[in-house]
Amino acid sequence: xxxxxxxxxxxxxxxxxxxxxxxxxxxxxxSGATWRGDVGDTVRIVFAERGVDIEHVGEVVFVSTSPxxxxxxxxxxxxxxxxxxxxxxxxxxxxPKRDTEVGDPAGGAGGDRxxxxxxxxxxxxxLGGGDLADDVPRDDLxxxxxxxxxxxxxxxxxxxxxxxxxxxxxxIDENYGPGQTIVLFINSNGGLVMEALDIADIIWDxxxxxxxxxxxxxAISAGAFTAMSCNEIYFRSSGNAGSVTxxxxxxxxxxxxxxxHVEHFAExxxxxxxxxYIARAMKxxxxxxxxxxxxxTGEVTFYPDLRGEHVLSTDEQxxxxxxxxxxxxxxxxxxxxxxxxxxxxxxxxxxxEISDKGRELAAQWExxxxxxxxxxxxxxxxxxxxxxxxPTQLAALGIQLRQIERxxxxxxxxxxxxxxxxxxxxxxxxxxxxxxLAAEEVRKQISDLRRR
Amino acid sequence: MNLTSLLPRRRTxxxxxxxxxxxxACLTSAAIAATADVVVMADGREFVGEIIEDRADAxxxxxxxxxxxxxxxxxxxxxxxxxxxxxxxxxxAEEAEPPTRRDIDIEEADRGGTFxxxxxxRREGVPALYVVPWHGQTGTxxxxxxxxxxxxxxxxxxxxxxxxxxxxxxxxxxxxxEPLLEEFGRTDISALDEYRRxxxxxxxxxxxxxxxxxxxxxxxxxxxxxxxxxxxxxxPDANLEGAEAAAVNFEQVRSDADTYGKYREAxxxxxxxxxxxxxxGGGYKHLPEAMIQSEKKLSVTWRGREVEWHxxxxxxxxxxxxxxxxAKFNARTAENFGISSGTAENLDDVALLMGLREYDVIDxxxxxxxxxxxxxxxxxxxxxxxAAIDYQQHSSWATGSDFIKYFGRAKSDLxxxxxxxxxxxxxxxxxxxxxxxxxxxxxxxIRQMEDQLAAARRGNRxxxxxxxxxxxGGISPGG
Numbered sequence: 001x002x003x004x005x006x007x008x009x010x011x012x013x014x015x016x017x018x019x020x021x022x023x024x025x026x027x028x029x030x031s032g033a034t035w036r037g038d039v040g041d042t043v044r045i046v047f048a049e050r051g052v053d054i055e056h057v058g059e060v061v062f063v064s065t066s067p068x069x070x071x072x073x074x075x076x077x078x079x080x081x082x083x084x085x086x087x088x089x090x091x092x093x094x095x096p097k098r099d100t101e102v103g104d105p106a107g108g109a110g111g112d113r114x115x116x117x118x119x120x121x122x123x124x125x126x127l128g129g130g131d132l133a134d135d136v137p138r139d140d141l142x143x144x145x146x147x148x149x150x151x152x153x154x155x156x157x158x159x160x161x162x163x164x165x166x167x168x169x170x171x172i173d174e175n176y177g178p179g180q181t182i183v184l185f186i187n188s189n190g191g192l193v194m195e196a197l198d199i200a201d202i203i204w205d206x207x208x209x210x211x212x213x214x215x216x217x218x219a220i221s222a223g224a225f226t227a228m229s230c231n232e233i234y235f236r237s238s239g240n241a242g243s244v245t246x247x248x249x250x251x252x253x254x255x256x257x258x259x260x261h262v263e264h265f266a267e268x269x270x271x272x273x274x275x276x277y278i279a280r281a282m283k284x285x286x287x288x289x290x291x292x293x294x295x296x297t298g299e300v301t302f303y304p305d306l307r308g309e310h311v312l313s314t315d316e317q318x319x320x321x322x323x324x325x326x327x328x329x330x331x332x333x334x335x336x337x338x339x340x341x342x343x344x345x346x347x348x349x350x351x352x353e354i355s356d357k358g359r360e361l362a363a364q365w366e367x368x369x370x371x372x373x374x375x376x377x378x379x380x381x382x383x384x385x386x387x388x389x390x391p392t393q394l395a396a397l398g399i400q401l402r403q404i405e406r407x408x409x410x411x412x413x414x415x416x417x418x419x420x421x422x423x424x425x426x427x428x429x430x431x432x433x434x435x436x437l438a439a440e441e442v443r444k445q446i447s448d449l450r451r452r
Numbered sequence: 453m454n455l456t457s458l459l460p461r462r463r464t465x466x467x468x469x470x471x472x473x474x475x476x477a478c479l480t481s482a483a484i485a486a487t488a489d490v491v492v493m494a495d496g497r498e499f500v501g502e503i504i505e506d507r508a509d510a511x512x513x514x515x516x517x518x519x520x521x522x523x524x525x526x527x528x529x530x531x532x533x534x535x536x537x538x539x540x541x542x543x544x545a546e547e548a549e550p551p552t553r554r555d556i557d558i559e560e561a562d563r564g565g566t567f568x569x570x571x572x573x574r575r576e577g578v579p580a581l582y583v584v585p586w587h588g589q590t591g592t593x594x595x596x597x598x599x600x601x602x603x604x605x606x607x608x609x610x611x612x613x614x615x616x617x618x619x620x621x622x623x624x625x626x627x628x629x630e631p632l633l634e635e636f637g638r639t640d641i642s643a644l645d646e647y648r649r650x651x652x653x654x655x656x657x658x659x660x661x662x663x664x665x666x667x668x669x670x671x672x673x674x675x676x677x678x679x680x681x682x683x684x685x686x687x688p689d690a691n692l693e694g695a696e697a698a699a700v701n702f703e704q705v706r707s708d709a710d711t712y713g714k715y716r717e718a719x720x721x722x723x724x725x726x727x728x729x730x731x732x733g734g735g736y737k738h739l740p741e742a743m744i745q746s747e748k749k750l751s752v753t754w755r756g757r758e759v760e761w762h763x764x765x766x767x768x769x770x771x772x773x774x775x776x777x778x779a780k781f782n783a784r785t786a787e788n789f790g791i792s793s794g795t796a797e798n799l800d801d802v803a804l805l806m807g808l809r810e811y812d813v814i815d816x817x818x819x820x821x822x823x824x825x826x827x828x829x830x831x832x833x834x835x836x837x838x839a840a841i842d843y844q845q846h847s848s849w850a851t852g853s854d855f856i857k858y859f860g861r862a863k864s865d866l867x868x869x870x871x872x873x874x875x876x877x878x879x880x881x882x883x884x885x886x887x888x889x890x891x892x893x894x895x896x897x898i899r900q901m902e903d904q905l906a907a908a909r910r911g912n913r914x915x916x917x918x919x920x921x922x923x924x925g926g927i928s929p930g931g
Contacts, residue, residue, distance in 0.1 A: 111806045189641065189718070201766035218645075219719045238648055238680075238725035245714035285713040318713030320721035322737060324728055338656055376894060389907065 002085075027063060027087060029072060035093040039063065045072060046092035047085045055092075056083065065284035069349075086137050086349045137349040145348050147181045147213075148172055156191030156222035157416045159369055162198040164361045167208045171357050178209040180354070181346060184230065186214055191220025193246060193261070194427075195416060200229040200268060207231055214331070215342055216241050220320070225265065228272050233332045234345055241331075242320030244282040258284070274331065274388030275302035281312060281319035289313050291329050300330045350366060372414060376421045380402045394449050401442045407435050489513065490535040491526055499524055503536070520921040581803070582611035582661075582814045585822040586618045589883075590673040591638030592878040594620070596649050596827045600826045602818055607662070609814045614654070614663040615802055616681065622672025622694055634886050637673035639698035643881075644722050647673075651729055667792070673698060676740040680729040685796040685805055692791065693780030695743040698723075720744070728922050735761035739791070742772055742779040750775055750779045752789055759790040829876040836872040836883060839865045856908050864902040870894045 027035045037043060039060050046055045058074025069086045070093070136144045150168050152160045156168055165184070173179050176221035203212050203226070215234050219241035227233050235241070246253040246261055253261065262283045266276035274275035280287035290308030292301045306314065310329065313319040326332035336342035339351035339429040353359075383403045415428035424434035491499040491513055501515030504523065511534070512525050516707065584602060585593055606614065609792035622636045637643075654663060664683040671694040678684060678692070686692070702715035723744060724737035738761045742750035751767030753760045765773065786792040795806040803811040843865035850859035873880045873891055883889040 082507065144792050218722065221714075236725075237728045237731075238651070238722070240718070240721035240725055242721065243714040243718040245710050249716060250705045250711055251708050254710075254712070284710050316709075316713070318717045320717035322721045322728060323726075324733070324737065337652075338659075377896065380608040381896050381899060385896075385903065389903060 004010055007101045014073060027090075027093065029074055029090050029093060030088055031091065035338075037063075042095070043072065044092065044094055045070070045085060047089040048091060058083070062440075088137060089349070115358070128252060144352060144354055146352035146354040147183045147343075147346070147348070148355060148358050149183045149185065151185045151187070151354050151362045152226070153185075153187040153362075156188055156199070156226065157195035157420065158191060159366065160195075160223070160226075161190050161193065161365065162195060164200050164205070164358075165199060166202050167361055168358050169202065169210070171355075173183060173209065177353065179211075180209075181211045181213060181348075182206065182358075183213045183215050183342070183346075184226070185217065186219045186223050186227055187217040188219060188223030188226075190223055192416060192420070193225075196222035196225040199226050203229040204271075213346065215336070224320075225268070228269055228274060228279070230272070233326070234342055235321075235326055235332045235335050236337050237323045237335050238337075239323050239326075239335075240320050241320050241326065242282045244279070245284060245318055252284075262287070277302045277304045278312070278319065278331065279315075280304070283318075285313075285318055286315050287313075288315050289319060293328070298330075303330075348396075372417060374408070375406070375410070376418075379406055379422070394446065397446045397449065401439060401446065402437055404439045404442060407440065411435065472749065481826065487537050490538045492532045492535070493526065493530055497527065501539075503534070540696070549696045555673065579612040579808050579811050580609075580814045581613050581615050581799070581811055581874070582606055582609055583799070583818060584614055584616045585819055586616050586665075586674070587822065588620060589622075589635050589637055590620060590677065591643050591646070592829065592882050593822075593826045594650070594674070595877055595881070596646050596653070597651055597877045598822060599650050601825070601901075602821050603657060603818055604695065605821060606658060611661060611814050613808075614658065614661050615799070616654070616663060616665045616678075618665055618670050618674055618678055619668040620672055620674035621669050622697070634882070636697060638881065638885065639673050640701060641719060641722070643673075644719075647677050648726065651677070655680070655729055664802065664806060666796060666799075667692065676723060676743055679725060679727045679736070679740055679791075682732060684792045685794050685802055686786055686792040688783050688795050688797055690783050690786075691780065692782070692786055693743065693778070696741065696746055696778040698744045699746065734758055735763075737761075738763040739779070744778055746777050747775045748778075749773055749775075759789075765844060824874075825878075829878040829882075832872045832876055833879050833882055836869050836879060839868040839872070840887070843869070856905060859901065859905055859908070863898060863905065863916065866894060866898050869897065 029035060035043075037060060039062065041059055041060045042057065045056065048054075056072060056074045058072035060070060061073050062071040063069075070090070072083055072085070074083060079236045106279075136146060138144050148168060150164060151166070154160050168182065172182065207230075211232070212230040212231050213234065214230040214241040215236070216223075216227055217236050219227045220243050222244075224241040224244050233241070244265060246258060252258070258424060262280055265283060266279040269279035270276045275289070275291075277287070277289040281289040284431055288305050288311075290303050290306050290311045292303075292308045293299070293310065294301075302308070312321075312325065312329065317386075321331055323332065323335045327335055334345040335346050343349070343351040354358070382399055386399045387396045390399055407418060407422050411428065411432040415432065419425075419428035419431045420433070423431055425431040479821045488500050489503045490509065491503070493499070499513050499515045501513045503511055503513050505512035508528070510525050510527050511531070512523055514523050584599075584606075587664045588594060620637065638646075663681060664685060665678050665681040666685045666687070667678060667690045668687045669690050670678055670692050673695060676695045676698070698719075701719050702712060705711045705715050720741055723740045727737040727740050730736065734755070736759075738750070741763055748763055749765050749770070750772040751762045751765050751770045753762065753767040753769075760767065771785075781789070781791060783792065783795045787795055794801075796802040796805055799813065803809075843862050846858045846862035846865060850857075850862060869883075869889065870891065873883055873889065873894070880891065
């Protein structure tokens with residue numbers, strides 16, 4: 001009995017202490033109205049989410065006046081969960097109408113998943129375009145809560161390069177300081193290993209100051225390598241990542257060289273917090289991977305064989321994740337199809353791009369890349385048709401020399417891209433050297449001809 | 453065990469029973485009786501209603517599901533238990549949920565149209581459907597360009613629902629019919645990117661409008677793409693098959709095990725991603741894998757009413773045990789295995805399955821947009837083929853004193869071809885598929901011909917790269 005009384009007094013005392021802090025809280029709404037209520041009140045709230053008005057009825061769990069937000073407990077997707085809504089998004093906050101039941105969002109439509117119910121429109125919820133409005137949510141220090149977004153699409157070493165990442169990080173360092181969230185949207189079939197290594201170095205350096213997020217639409221081969229260098233990976237539901245086998249032509253790299261690649265990739269994966277077994281299985285068929293997942297804790301244990309309950313890759317497979325498997329085994333931290341969904345997973349109240357510098361850099365390079373390709377085409381044409389149809393041998397050599405000199409100049413500015421287009425060696429450096437030798441040879445021929 | 457015997461049928465293909473007609477009157481009544489018989493099946497399904505026949509091998513129960521009454525015959529061997537005169541919750545029939553998968557057993561009667569559903573003039577409160585044509589060849593007729601145009605129209609029309617009407621047939625299911633290879637859908641990884649963007653368009657940009665897919669026919673790549681939508685209905689004659697051609701994207705590198713592994717998994721993980729777009733779990737993503745990879749087997753296990761898919765024979769029911777062809781379905785099997793949510797012969801049936809008693813089809817320009825696009829690009833492609841024939845002819849005539857005249861015409865023919873390619877994405881795709889024509893090569897060829905012509909005009913034909921040879925390279929409209 002004594003214990004019981006003590007507990008009762010303690011509970012009462014706690015309640016008395018807590019009461020002034022929570023009683024009669026005021027929340028000023030964007031409409032100008034003020035809500036007055038208390039923790040434990042049942043409220044009806046209408047708020048904007050991805051441009052859609054969402055209605056919930058639930059119990060107030062917590063209210064913060066600065067920054068303004070409210071947390072309610074309500075039925076979300078059939079389960080009672082807590083949901084935090086920021087003040088700026090609240091349109092209506094009031095006592096519920098008598099005929100509204102808790103957990104019946106927007107009038108209780110729903111039910112059979114095979115007859116979808118109409119949601120309200122979410123304008124601008126596609127991948128393009130950020131919300132650059134002024135009324136963005138801010139953290140306690142008044143800094144805007146948002147992201148820097150950089151689309152990385154196409155061949156790694158071509159459209160998809162380390163340069164844009166590097167420039168964006170430098171820009172952020174100079175203008176915004178550390179602690180920023182940089183979202184790299186990845187859509188690539190892969191490309192140059194050497195470029196992927198440079199990208200990894202830049203990301204690792206940036207990780208010391210910022211949060212680097214990979215949002216995967218498609219991350220094959222070098223694309224997956226890039227994603228695995230980031231702090232966190234999220235997928236689109238149709239996204240994939242893996243298949244990192246090094247292939248030349250239609251033959252996979254084998255022998256000691258490939259083992260070096262495998263181990264390097266495994267090290268990088270481990271450094272990023274991924275199982276090295278995953279990396280190896282993405283490289284070569286013979287490396288297997290399976291895992292067990294603790295149903296209580298969710299902890300995942302990977303195995304380099306098939307002993308786990310969930311098999312990711314057998315010795316006849318190469319590992320490429322889909323969004324479901326990636327999330328289940330913890331390779332990805334979640335799945336988001338729209339920026340707004342990603343913002344939620346990132347713990348942000350809404351999708352807000354602090355600057356469009358990333359998009360700008362991507363667009364600039366896209367244009368440059370297009371122009372470069374036109375130049376490459378022109379050089380190829382002149383090298384073939386121009387040379388063959390020159391009226392004299394001297395003229396032909398002159399055309400040839402001018403094109404080689406163009407290639408050398410392009411090598412200086414865009415070594416990898418030029419090397420990919422005019423390969424004359426096993427690396428951009430070797431290729432450039434060979435082009436320089438070729439230029440000297442042509443110059444000598446011209447000189448010899450002129451002396452005749 | 454015959455799976456179909458286990459499952460209540462739901463075929464709304466145009467005819468319902470008089471019984472159902474009578475039952476419809478009950479839809480407006482306030483409540484259902486408070487006691488009823490309950491039959492619990494071994495697989496977890498429950499039928500609530502009145503047992504009207506009790507035989508040694510089966511019982512017949514009159515039951516109302518989704519607001520529609522019918523008689524269901526249940527084999528005793530499949531029944532776990534029968535509970536008679538049970539108290540059941542009263543349910544306001546007006547609020548009954550729309551039809552759900554495998555719920556309705558409707559016998560057919562000889563009457564036309566779909567019972568209880570009618571198309572009406574658009575007015576306040578009547579749900580409006582926007583029908584999106586998804587017809588023809590995937591990658592040409594069905595491409596991002598046309599659906600981007602249509603999206604604007606959909607937004608302007610502001611429908612309540614979108615019905616994507618699928619009618620794609622890479623080949624006819626007739627062993628004697630000669631397949632038109634050029635009409636096969638594109639399956640390459642670039643095409644997959646395009647298809648994913650089309651799916652994004654509907655799932656992201658139009659996400660606020662509920663969407664269903666109604667398959668009239670899906671043979672080829674479209675049979676996989678439709679799996680991106682959660683709600684699928686099928687015409688009674690529809691098939692879902694023929695995706696095996698996509699395997700060429702990795703089968704061509706089979707000689708190297710690791711390259712094959714890489715190519716296959718890169719491709720198949722994207723394919724799984726398409727099915728994952730539907731939001732369905734339970735291993736549904738393995739379904740398209742089995743449809744594409746002939747050697748993969750497919751089986752299912754029922755978990756209550758949900759289907760669990762296995763990419764092997766570990767499930768309770770084998771769907772595909774063949775190692776020589778991919779998994780395939782018709783309207784009945786697709787419904788049995790839960791791929792399709794019902795069989796619909798016409799739009800009335802689709803509306804009924806969606807739970808709509810009245811609906812209107814928005815008098816939009818969707819068909820116009822789609823058909824105009826298809827007609828225009830195909831006409832443009834014909835012009836391209838004609839220009840290619842002219843090119844061959846003019847090139848061959850470009851000799852001697854007629855060189856400049858006919859070589860100039862041949863160059864104009866190539867310019868026509870280039871313009872056709874630039875005009876329509878579908879033409880670009882088809883020209884590459886059928887003739888290997890690429891824009892860059894054409895541009896170079898035209899430039900080369902211009903230089904040759906200039907040289908010829910300067911009287912320098914001998915050095916002009918062989919004017920008598922005709923144009924470099926060749927294109928053959930005959931394929």
